[in-house]
Amino acid sequence: MIDADGGASALLRGLGLCKGLDEAGLAAMAAAAQPRRLAAGDFLLYQDQPAERFYVVTRGRLRLSQVTAEGHQVIMGFVGPGGAVGIIAVLGGIDFPVSAEAVEEAELLGWEGAAVAQLMLQHPRLAVNGMAVVAGRFRHVMDQLRELSTERVERRIARALLRLANQAGRRTEQGILIDMPLSRQDLAEMTGTTLFTVSRTMKAWEGRGIVRSGRMEVCICQPHALAVIAEDLATSEPTTSTPDAHDPDVPRG
Amino acid sequence: MIDADGGASALLRGLGLCKGLDEAGLAAMAAAAQPRRLAAGDFLLYQDQPAERFYVVTRGRLRLSQVTAEGHQVIMGFVGPGGAVGIIAVLGGIDFPVSAEAVEEAELLGWEGAAVAQLMLQHPRLAVNGMAVVAGRFRHVMDQLRELSTERVERRIARALLRLANQAGRRTEQGILIDMPLSRQDLAEMTGTTLFTVSRTMKAWEGRGIVRSGRMEVCICQPHALAVIAEDLATSEPTTSTPDAHDPDVPRG
DNA sequence: CGTATTTTTGAAGCGATTCAATGGACGTGG
DNA sequence: CCACGTCCATTGAATCGCTTCAAAAATACG
Structure with a gap:
């Protein structure tokens, strides 16, 4: 009909x-x-x-x-x-x-x-x-x-964002914008954590320039950097032993 | 053929x-x-x-x-x-x-x-x-x-054991024996935790008489008590409303 | 403007992990 | 039989990742 x-x-x-x-x-x-x-x-x-x-x-x-x-x-x-x-x-x-x-x-x-x-x-x-x-x-x-069952929260959030980017991503100048309303709470419920942890994690990423996020919206600026977090690339050479030395010198994508 | x-x-x-x-x-x-x-x-x-x-x-x-x-x-x-x-x-x-x-x-x-x-x-x-x-x-x-994504380890282990009892349980005098070799490590890998936590949790249960466990074997002595842990019964008044009908069904011999 | 919703941030604390070491159970071969 | 190596289970102590709760800040909306 x-x-x-x-x-x-x-x-x-x-x-x-x-x-x-x-x-x-x-x-x-x-x-x-x-x-x-x-x-x-x-x-x-x-x-x-x-x-x-x-x-x-x-x-x-x-x-x-x-x-x-x-x-x-x-x-x-x-x-x-x-x-x-x-x-x-x-x-x-x-x-x-x-x-x-x-x-x-x-x-x-x-x-x-x-x-x-x-x-x-x-x-x-x-x-x-x-x-x-x-x-x-x-x-x-x-x-x-x-x-x-095997992965830490940060990685799960990264994966969730990449999946969303695949399903609902839209290219913009800033990067890949997730083209639908998406709250921290949503991400928390997708990854089995709390909105607080999601907020903190994404704030940290924002500081590194990996993502840009606002109220109910997320834009992935450096998809490759997120992929590095999601997969286990980068755990190769321990050049510095400082814990927060997550070098942003990843191969360009 | x-x-x-x-x-x-x-x-x-x-x-x-x-x-x-x-x-x-x-x-x-x-x-x-x-x-x-x-x-x-x-x-x-x-x-x-x-x-x-x-x-x-x-x-x-x-x-x-x-x-x-x-x-x-x-x-x-x-x-x-x-x-x-x-x-x-x-x-x-x-x-x-x-x-x-x-x-x-x-x-x-x-x-x-x-x-x-x-x-x-x-x-x-x-x-x-x-x-x-x-x-x-x-x-x-x-x-x-x-x-x-929503439940604590103890409850997940309880659920896993009840599922196993359903699939592979055998009635004995002691209770429902899980009729296959099963290590702490196995349970940990089923529930997304570590063998240490499984060991501690089951020891505690053993102290309460809920289970009996040995090397590579587990026997559930009080299925109902496990069900109480698995579901969220018990946090209210223990009056008439306890659903006895919710007793884990006895597996086929 | 006020109100509602979402997000951020801090501080406290617990649940669970991690690592190391010990203890038991089992099979094997002397 | 006991000594042995192996595998599995227990236990303790330290720690950390994450949650929890409270409160404030940012953002949207009528």
């Missing part, structure tokens, strides 16, 4: 889920798609709800988060244009594991789980792609798990 | 992947299965290898772990009889995200990814089940991620 079927097909063609799908399949998917619009702050779906529809973002950005019994919030990630929300829960037959909230105005396409399951029988390519999408996501979550 | 096709079918019937599959499907799966045997300490597969086969454990137990660039090991979980290894990577078309090592002598059935993908086209139920398996695993990893 989309106004311009041709437009929708073109849009779908770019999705991981529809990759390599033939014309008939694309048309069927487009016909089954239900458009949806969200204002900033709106919730698309809530954790522990039965999963009946999944969505693909066509504009804007959503935040996926869990809330613990004690009220702590944990951010599992963000989804932007081209990304899918709820697909694992729908296809896997489980409740949504997270809540999804629009951090800015957003537009989406939704599909009934049952309808897509039906389509998958007729277009096996859809099922195969669905698996690939899920597997990629799975790998990502595992990486985060490993990070969280 | 299994000696007793009837036996294999019966075995497959118990798998999540084959749930609700018709006779023809079961037979086809049984025909495509390749048996495999491992001695304790053998590796079934290594992380970052291309995933060509996946496996189902029929006897014994495997440890799934990742190693970081710095050499830290992280245990992503254990798989026992009925559990699948590598299925996400194979179906999703990614490299194995973990290594799998037998912690005791084990027997498995293996399938070529390409063959199963073919079977999934003829028996859509297989594809649906595959999704369900992956989704369940996904949820599990997300839970661990949330735990790790």
Whole structure:
């Protein structure tokens, strides 16, 4: 039920889920798609709800988060244009594991789980792609798990920023601007720490010229320096033994 | 290629992947299965290898772990009889995200990814089940991620032990014995802490009669007390509201 | 302008790590 | 059998990374 079927097909063609799908399949998917619009702050779906529809973002950005019994919030990630929300829960037959909230105005396409399951029988390519999408996501979550159990806070924050830069980065003269509202609290909930620690860490980076940050916004001036912190480059030669001698003489990037 | 096709079918019937599959499907799966045997300490597969086969454990137990660039090991979980290894990577078309090592002598059935993908086209139920398996695993990893970012070490260890009791617990007079070799180091790598902290924590529990532990073995004497530590019961009035129903379920013998 | 939200900063303290050293359990071979 | 080496577990002491709480400063908004 989309106004311009041709437009929708073109849009779908770019999705991981529809990759390599033939014309008939694309048309069927487009016909089954239900458009949806969200204002900033709106919730698309809530954790522990039965999963009946999944969505693909066509504009804007959503935040996926869990809330613990004690009220702590944990951010599992963000989804932007081209990304899918709820697909694992729908296809896997489980409740949504997270809540999804629009951090800015957003537009989406939704599909009934049952309808897509039906389509998958007729277009096996859809099922195969669905698996690939899920597997990629799975790998990502595992990486985060490993990070969280083995790495220090500073490095986790660095990694989170680099991931965000990849997903939502926009080139500016200053550097890579993360193109969405992002608070210290958000970063803390992404990395399993407190907003205070995030603030201190980023202030220190700002002093070294690595980032520039303001209220709800972050710009990465020296991505390479951040990468050095995130990966374990640079622990090679101990020229000076002073603890705060993190030399900024990194290879240029 | 299994000696007793009837036996294999019966075995497959118990798998999540084959749930609700018709006779023809079961037979086809049984025909495509390749048996495999491992001695304790053998590796079934290594992380970052291309995933060509996946496996189902029929006897014994495997440890799934990742190693970081710095050499830290992280245990992503254990798989026992009925559990699948590598299925996400194979179906999703990614490299194995973990290594799998037998912690005791084990027997498995293996399938070529390409063959199963073919079977999934003829028996859509297989594809649906595959999704369900992956989704369940996904949820599990997300839970661990949330735990790790919000909860203190003692609680994480308690949870890990309860999970292990569910997967590999055996009733004894003393309590629920975790029926596989398990070191302090293992528990530390499951919970993102050090073996020292695990040792101290468990010693304290032992003093309270909650667990009994020895070299490479743990027995949970008071599962409910562990559950109280794991969940946040107990910080309120110990009146009628204590959910006895929340008692950890007794594993299959 | 006042109010609300986000961010910064300081000081105190705890939880957990780190390192070193000891103690036990187990298997092996003399 | 005991002596031995190996692996695993315990324990203590020092320390640090990070949290916690309180309060102030900066920023946005009506």
